[in-house]
Amino acid sequence: MKTSSWDALGLDRRRMSALVVLVSCSVGSAVTLATYHILGQLAVVLGAIVALGSGYAVAALPRRSVERSAIRQAGESPALAAAASVYLQSSGSKSKTLLMIGSEEPRLSALLGELRRNVLLGFDPAEAYVRLGGRVESESVSKILGSVVRARGERLADEGEELEGIVTGSLSREETKFPVFLTISFFLPIMLMLLAAIGHHTDPVSMVSLTFLELVVLDLALALSSTERARLAA
Secondary structure (H helix, E strand, C coil): CCCHHHHHCCCCHHHHHHHHHHHHHHHHHHHHHHHHHHHCCHHHHHHHHHHHHHHHHHHCHHHHHHHHHHHHHHHHHHHHHHHHHHHHHHHCCHHHHHHHCCCCCHHHHHHHHHHHHHHHCCCCHHHHHHHCCCCCCCHHHHHHHHHHHHCCCCCCCCCCHHHHHHHHHHHHHHHHHHHHHHHHHHHHHHHHHHHHHHCCCCCHHHHHHHHHHHHHHHHHHHHHHCHHHHHHHC
């Protein structure tokens, strides 16, 4: 699991690692305890698998947040490029341009706010941008802001190629993930009912345990397979 997204969001690695371990152990233990009287020793293996899936889902949340920001920023890049070009040509000042442009994406808006604050304090835009580390997830937006703060005099333009590439890649991955979720959703209830029938696990406790197991597995499958669709819809 790559943790660069943890650093991008300013998350402490030790605390995130502890949270991942805590969630994994909690969910894995719950599944093991709920299914042990039905599956026996196999419940431990199933609990370990569910624990790994839960830990991955939690650890991937920051990365999904960063990728969601990148998609939104890429979607705003054509309008940002047009606005920056107009302000640069009309004012002839990179400082005034930074004071005028804005964004609806929270992380980019925060970065622009810090840039404006540094400009008002008298810092050079290029120096301020370097000091802030250029914390931009979208390559297109990074190029636009880099051109503005350095005032190269070139026409700023973005036709949305980055957004199109992100969407195309996301849809390609979804074509693989979504059928997996459909398969799990279709066969999991059948397999659990067969397990209950063959093992004669028809008492209320067994049925509640199997229902709990089904909900956990389906929830994990949905979380892992619907990532691309959720990011595109955000």
